[in-house]
Amino acid sequence: MSRPQCCRRISQEPPCAVFKPTSIPARFLEEIVLTLDEFEALRLADLNGLYHEQAAASMNVSRQTFGRIIDTARRKTAEALILGKALRIEGGKVEMAGMRQFKCQDCLHTWELPFGGGCPEGCPNCGGANFRRENCGGRDGGEGQIRKRCCHRGANP
Numbered sequence: 506m507s508r509p510q511c512c513r514r515i516s517q518e519p520p521c522a523v524f525k526p527t528s529i530p531a532r533f534l535e536e537i538v539l540t541l542d543e544f545e546a547l548r549l550a551d552l553n554g555l556y557h558e559q560a561a562a563s564m565n566v567s568r569q570t571f572g573r574i575i576d577t578a579r580r581k582t583a584e585a586l587i588l589g590k591a592l593r594i595e596g597g598k599v600e601m602a603g604m605r606q607f608k609c610q611d612c613l614h615t616w617e618l619p620f621g622g623g624c625p626e627g628c629p630n631c632g633g634a635n636f637r638r639e640n641c642g643g644r645d646g647g648e649g650q651i652r653k654r655c656c657h658r659g660a661n662p
């Protein structure tokens with residue numbers, strides 16, 4: 506059984522949101538947007554030297570998808586460097602790697618599970634099925650806002 510394809514997993518946020526050439530005011534610069542999944546692909550493949558298979562597994566995507574992400578990321582980065590454009594790193598459908606947090610709506614029990622194990626059967630405290638993800642960390646493509654609810658379940662609060 507396959508999990509719903511929702512988020513590309515990243516394990517590190519960029520140290521800053523915008524890189525720009527010095528001495529050129531931002532209003533004169535053309536800006537290129539590098540999404541967080543593209544940033545993560547560069548970090549894994551080009552900085553850490555991972556094979557595409559390993560990097561794809563780390564991001565929870567197929568090798569083909571990873572290939573597309575890294576190609577786009579490299580082209581955008583090269584364009585910024587060579588043509589002197591600003592690079593803004595934001596957006597993309599991503600979630601931070603870490604523990605998944607669940608909360609039971611019946612008894613208010615909260616618990617955590619690592620990523621990749623599928624959804625729990627029921628609340629470990631009362632056995633009820635009325636629980637939801639608390640900290641998916643899924644981001645909205647446009648605004649980079651962290652959604653409070655998981656995108657797998659109960660997407661609309």
Ligand SMILES: [Zn+2]
Binds near residue numbers: 609
């Ligand atoms: Zn419960």
